[in-house]
Amino acid sequence: MVVVLKPNTPVEKRNTLIAELESMGVKVQVSEGTETTVLGLIGDTSHINQDRILSNEIVANVLRVQEPFKKANRMFKPESTVVEVNGRKIGEGYFCVITGPCSVESEEQILTIAEEVKKNGATFLRGGAYKPRTSPYSFQGLGLEGLEYLKHAREKTGLPIVSEIMSPDMVEKFVEDVDIIQVGARNMQNFVLLKELGKTRKPILLKRGLAATIEEWLMSAEYILNEGNPNVILCERGIRTFETYTRNTLDLSAVVAVKKLSHLPVIVDPSHGTGKAWMVEAMSKAAAVAGADGLIIEVHNNPKKALCDGQQSITPNEFSRLMEKLRKLLEIEGKKLEG
Amino acid sequence: MVVVLKPNTPVEKRNTLIAELESMGVKVQVSEGTETTVLGLIGDTSHINQDRILSNEIVANVLRVQEPFKKANRMFKPESTVVEVNGRKIGEGYFCVITGPCSVESEEQILTIAEEVKKNGATFLRGGAYKPRTSPYSFQGLGLEGLEYLKHAREKTGLPIVSEIMSPDMVEKFVEDVDIIQVGARNMQNFVLLKELGKTRKPILLKRGLAATIEEWLMSAEYILNEGNPNVILCERGIRTFETYTRNTLDLSAVVAVKKLSHLPVIVDPSHGTGKAWMVEAMSKAAAVAGADGLIIEVHNNPKKALCDGQQSITPNEFSRLMEKLRKLLEIEGKKLEG
Amino acid sequence: MVVVLKPNTPVEKRNTLIAELESMGVKVQVSEGTETTVLGLIGDTSHINQDRILSNEIVANVLRVQEPFKKANRMFKPESTVVEVNGRKIGEGYFCVITGPCSVESEEQILTIAEEVKKNGATFLRGGAYKPRTSPYSFQGLGLEGLEYLKHAREKTGLPIVSEIMSPDMVEKFVEDVDIIQVGARNMQNFVLLKELGKTRKPILLKRGLAATIEEWLMSAEYILNEGNPNVILCERGIRTFETYTRNTLDLSAVVAVKKLSHLPVIVDPSHGTGKAWMVEAMSKAAAVAGADGLIIEVHNNPKKALCDGQQSITPNEFSRLMEKLRKLLEIEGKKLEG
Amino acid sequence: MVVVLKPNTPVEKRNTLIAELESMGVKVQVSEGTETTVLGLIGDTSHINQDRILSNEIVANVLRVQEPFKKANRMFKPESTVVEVNGRKIGEGYFCVITGPCSVESEEQILTIAEEVKKNGATFLRGGAYKPRTSPYSFQGLGLEGLEYLKHAREKTGLPIVSEIMSPDMVEKFVEDVDIIQVGARNMQNFVLLKELGKTRKPILLKRGLAATIEEWLMSAEYILNEGNPNVILCERGIRTFETYTRNTLDLSAVVAVKKLSHLPVIVDPSHGTGKAWMVEAMSKAAAVAGADGLIIEVHNNPKKALCDGQQSITPNEFSRLMEKLRKLLEIEGKKLEG
Incomplete structure (x- = not known):
């Protein structure tokens, strides 16, 4: 100092x-x-x-002449962290694709989508049971019912499941039910929640807040690590800037930065990052060659009827084409697609 | 549409x-x-x-051709809302000054400051018992002990107290102990918390998120109003921009906007808004003439020893000078300083 | 409307x-x-x-229900524009790599670098003769002397040259001397300059302003097109956001947006976009697969001694490695590297 | 360092x-x-x-441990600079109000407005003859004809005139014709222009660029000062942020910052700062008590028919009411309204 x-x-x-x-x-x-x-x-x-x-x-x-984060700092742990979830690895050459609808809307919907994405090589199934929505009048998710449907989809497809948690009192339930617990951008600095998650050993997918610096993001990871949970996966999902053409500005250089500053794996969300389905393929490819350890992509079998984020969801067919292109790039990059 | x-x-x-x-x-x-x-x-x-x-x-x-908020919308409730707290009014000509330290550090500290600010005409006493800090290694507040000290200060000075809540499980305790419950910028979109607060009738001080648009801020107020609690006070506290000279960029035009779009009272936090003690006086005056219904200002008896935000806290002497100037401006503006 | x-x-x-x-x-x-x-x-x-x-x-x-740009709009000219410079093409499958030092520092320097980058497959040579610098005390470029050295480098290597113009009175000289005239980010809305350049038929490299929306950027292109010059190449070079870890935030989704909204070619500047030499490779690769029509990269034979932007310049060796990786990705993408 | x-x-x-x-x-x-x-x-x-x-x-x-600007730095010239224009002072207790239409539209228009604002106590008359517009299809100003009309208005009312310059080749003409030369936000880093203006002794009104840090703004002032012209007046006019409700985000804390960092006078433009006529009064008052040395306000006799910026122009009647309120605040602040 x-x-x-x-x-x-x-x-x-x-x-x-x-x-x-x-x-x-x-x-x-x-x-x-x-x-x-x-x-x-x-x-x-x-x-x-x-x-x-x-x-x-x-x-x-x-x-300050030093970064304020310790446990997340590559300087103090030079080797990359590999997070393991039900036998699938994330980080250090292992690439994951997490995919599924923005929100679980019905049992049929999530089962249909789960089978489609499984067929096309997804590593994990995502689906929101609890949805943080800007408006109290928007669909808030199916809640516990949604979690049940997700579990059925896991049984049928074998895909481990990822879902977003919204408050500390749900930690126990989520630890039991899901395979990766997602902390959304709006909760990146919900420190009470982070501490509770730090007390578990569950893999945590920590999204970057929409106005969080890279340093603040790593400090939030530090909250989890500091309580004893080493299984943190970071997720760049776009930041808020003056540009309104895209929903957010996807900051791929943050991926490159995080890989240098920290040993934690980092994945990219091109769906929220751009807010436009037709941009997802290009930005997924860009993320893969920029060094990301995975992607989280919204797929919906009928985006027009989606209860949330329809305009940024791709169809199973589009997902299939994307995976084909991704495989070629990952081969060149020497990365292994888990799944 | x-x-x-x-x-x-x-x-x-x-x-x-x-x-x-x-x-x-x-x-x-x-x-x-x-x-x-x-x-x-x-x-x-x-x-x-x-x-x-x-x-x-x-x-x-x-x-969209209409604002998405209904209950917070002045179009549907043209008369301004006046929130009453222990006989003190906020809004529509009633101006409040909420003041005190960033965090409660000891019983002696909070009592000393409370008496100083009471003497100089503060309307409410503020003090953090639970502190959301970017780093897990920073002082996290005294917790319940801090709330007790605040209550002692209220007894001694008669000043109603304001303190920040960090999670839904604390709502009952806060409703019992404090007079205004503050929702910090980082929790502006903690929707589970907002809904819980909406079920009470306690006055809620809702700070604007550091990257929240005016519309999103009013939508968060809508979450509280929609559950039945009409006692929402908004608080502009600076937004995050590219400028780093100030801690945040205090957006006073947001005050003018909110007064037109909504019937809710809105106050200003020049301490977090600028991050610099020497800017607080100028920005407090500016807020008062721009139409704000009050101020929330960090005062510390010994900023150099403050456990948080020392560089943005003013001393009781500086607060006394500020109040003198403020009184003249409020007189011209035809506003009544409550206290 | x-x-x-x-x-x-x-x-x-x-x-x-x-x-x-x-x-x-x-x-x-x-x-x-x-x-x-x-x-x-x-x-x-x-x-x-x-x-x-x-x-x-x-x-x-x-x-508004329509974009305000006409001549730059793909809706009114669906086929992609291919700009030709001395027999080298940019756009619609033709990929260019423009490279060289931030500023021309001496004849020896520019000749050395030119030969190095030529050897490694660069399409064009860049070098600043006139430099817009934030401080009046920083090196302002060699001026006319710098242009002469650039021309010598072109003679020796056959690489067409790109250099930045700073005011309308230099248009005639630049039209004569250089092959592509660069308009820097700070001059994106120097409308007098844009109109003058519109009256020529010289290829113009139009950088995005550091706080310009995609629409404003295309409106600046429209100024040039509207005067009759169809040879506009756009360049994304990072926008200013709250994040300070990188010099700017490279907005690769803007490339995807521009390709849809406009028929003009668009290239990417990862050097200014990140401000860090060690990020250039990753972001160059990402730009190539996201759909960019080319790259502009700062290369210096001795970054430590560079008179400007040393920390973001890569060495000829690093450039050589980057080109190797790029070639593989361009092959997969079905793009032809010109040069 | x-x-x-x-x-x-x-x-x-x-x-x-x-x-x-x-x-x-x-x-x-x-x-x-x-x-x-x-x-x-x-x-x-x-x-x-x-x-x-x-x-x-x-x-x-x-x-860096020191600010990079020298001649603009209050550390090296502690006393405030007072710029004198035709016997009217700006700075250190002398407050100016510059007002008039966005653009000069006709002789009748500018004369009418000039007499109205003169009657209500304006210090200077502003009016654009050359207009930087985002679109090439928007009204670009009357040019030389506009300057002539402005001069007629000056003759009739005695108000010194302020107008915006767009390129270095116009410097001689502007030095002859106008009393204060305005450099617009888009040209804040047009260094060729700044250097030319530095060679004159004309008062220069230097607007802050829409994404310029306070430091960069002062560095641009330094370009003018460094060439020998000490007559620089700074102007805060709003910065670009994520908030779109207002045209820009008026950064009044920048005024407080500049008064501490520099000895130069600084005024505020609430018209561009907010983009909304109904916000101008509130933000003008706020600027005055925050420490600004003046205001620049758009007034139009018929905003509905204005060829530019109609929605942010106030009428002469509104201007009259504003001046009344301003006078009371300036009296309290101990400032002298020049005019």
Whole structure:
């Protein structure tokens, strides 16, 4: 940590600050410039409150020189994490395709789609039972009934299931019922929920918040890891920018960043990332060659009748064509499609 | 709702779509342009799924012509809502100042600050007992102990108290203990929490999410109103933009927008909005003359030692000066400072 | 164009507005809803001033139903434009790689790099002679001298050259000296410059402004096309968002959007798009499979000594490895690498 | 400047870097931490290329500890700059109101508006002769004819005039004809234009670019100041964010920031900042008490017929009411309205 002092700081005030800092267990090295004086803090600064130093009247700025995340940091765990779910691997060369409808609408719907995507090589089946919707008047999901239908689909197809959790009191139920618990973008900083999930050993699919920096996203992963659950899969799903043509702006460079900063696997959601079914194929391919460890794609057998996100869902036929193209690219990239 | 068709749509496909739309209970009026055909949907369209229509292959665009919020909409309730809390009013000419530390750190700290701000005319005392922090390694608040200290401060000063809730299982406790329940920016779309709060009649301070549009913010208020709780106070606290000099970009025009779109009171948080103590006075004054119904300001007796947000907290002395200036402006604006 | 009226508009005021609109040469069709009345404007609305209608007191909103660009619109020219430069094609299956240093620093530097990239299959040589720099104290480019060195490099290697223009008075010189004239992100809405370039027939590389929507970008292309120059190549180079880890956020979905909305070729700049040399390979590959018609990449023989953008320049060796990988992907995509 | 090294850097590589840095004329002080080593650069670092250091393989990060602007920096010129235009002052307690139509449409129009606003206490008359428009099909301004009409209006009313320049070749004409030369948001980084304007002594109204950071904005001012022209007035006019309800997001905290960082006067444009006539009054008042040195407001005698920006123009009557309210606030703030 580096503390930049304001120009012309009186020596006594500076010394008081240095004494304070050293009382926190770090060594302070002073660099006097012609206009600015800089204090270098040497030692473990992870417990030092940056805000607190910033509010000192003689401090112009406090600059961190290290990432604030530890357990998610590749620097402290260089080898890539591979998350295993019912014998299927994610990360370090193992590529997964999670697919299914935005929401479970009926038993027939989810069974039909599950068989279609299974046939085309999907690794996991997704489906929302509880849906976070901007409007209280929109379809809110089938709830427990939806979870039951998902389980039937798993039985019939053998595909492990992924579904989104919305509050801490559902953790126990989800641990029992689903194979990967998804934390949606809106809950990325629902810290009570993250801590509860950290106490389990269930694989967690942590979506990036729509205005979350890469660092904040990794800090949310840190909440889960810090409670003892190492099975975190990150998911880039587009960020909110000024551009409104696409629903969000899919930030593929975030995938490249995360692979360098962290050892955790990271997958991409081109459906929410673009909000347009006709963009899903192109962005799926781009994600695969940019280094993602998998995809999560919305597939619906009848997008026109979908109760949510119809305009961004592709059909089973489109999914089949996409998988064909993906296989060629994954081969070149030396990645193994799990499923 | 207006549905724009793609050019050269075959008549049969168009008729099928019209039949589908009319089966949803609306009348459809066709406007044929030289290049584009537009369908006007007449009747109640609030239950119609925009996504579903958008995913139809002959549809180029779907344009909404009405705001999607009903109960929060000034169109349907023209008179301004005045929320009453322990005899103090907020809205329609009644101006409140909510103030106190970011987090309750000790009994002594909160009592000292409470007396200082009471002396200077604060309407409510705020203090965080549960703190949502980006890092799991940051101070997470005193929890229940913090709530107790807040209650002591209320007893001693008579100031009603405001504190932030973080999960649905705390609703009962908060309803009992605090006077206004704050929903933080990160929880603005924690819909499970919003619904629970909607079932109470407690005043709710709903902060705008850091990347939430004005419409989404009002839709979150709608979640609370729709469950039967009319006591919602909105709070603009800065949005996330590309500018990093300030912690957030305080969007005062959102206050002006909300006053027109909705009947709900709206207050402003210049502390989080700017992240800099030395900006709080200027932005508080600006908020007051722009039409806000109140302010929420972080005050700490020793910002340098604050366990969170020290750099954005003002001292009791600075708060006293600010209140003096504010009183003059409120007089000109014809607003009554409650307290 | 669709005009939404405010609720309870008096009939006379509505009729006055309709008469006004019809005097502009369009037919107006009225759709009366239960709460809102909508006017559909039928006919050519491209000359109608949306702002003017919006400022009418009875108008709630004006919704455009068509894109405002004509000559850049694929709807009016379905076949893709292929721009030809000295026998090399860009667009519709022809893929180009433009590469070279951020700025021309010396004759030796540009000649060395030119030969290196030529050897590795570059299609064009880029190099800045005039550099737009945020700071007046940064290196501003070699100017005319830089153009001369570029021309020498073209002579020696046969690579056509690309360089950035900064003001309208340089158009004549650039038309004479370079093969593709680059308009930088900061000048995307320098309309005087765009009009001048529109009067030439020189290929123009039009970068997207750092906060420009896709529509504004295409409207800037329209300025050039409208003056008679059909040779416009678009370039996505990252947009400004809240994320600061990368220099910009490379918006690859914009490539997919542009290919659908417009017939113009579009290339990608992963160097500026990410600002990090180690991200260039991954994002170049992603751009190629997402549908881009080419890449523009900063290569420097000694990035550590580069006078600008060193941290985002790759070395000739890294470029060579990238080209190898790119070739495999282009083959799968059925694209021909020109050069 | 502070250079953070990557962990486990070999000592020889570090020494090579230190030698390189010292050869640039600075002293280097090494702080060895437990995990990271930090180099503090002491001396004048304004000529050191940050990018160049960043591209060194052993460097993790380069942190600047000083603002990069010198002549615009309040640190080096603590007293506020007061710009004088025809005997009217702007800055340090002198408040100006610049007003008039978006574009000059006819002699009659500009004369009518000029007399109206003069009557109500405007300090300057504004009017666009050359208009930068997103679409080539929109009204582009009357050009030279517009400038003539503006000059007539100045003769009749005595109001000095402000108009926007679009390219460097017009500088001479504008210096002769207008009293303040406006540089629009889209040209904030048109460096060729800025340099030309820096060579004059004319007051320059420099609008903030729609995605420009405060620092970049001040760097653009630096371009003008650095050429010798000290008469720069800054203008906040809203930035582009994800919020689309307002045309832009007016960033009033930028005014507070600029007053601290720089000695230059700063005014606010609530018309472009919000894009809505009905928001102009509230945001004008807010700007005045937040510390702005003036306002620039669009007034049109018939907004419905305005050739541009009608929906954000207020009428002379609305302007009159606004001025009345503003006078009361300025009195409290101790500011003198010039005019």
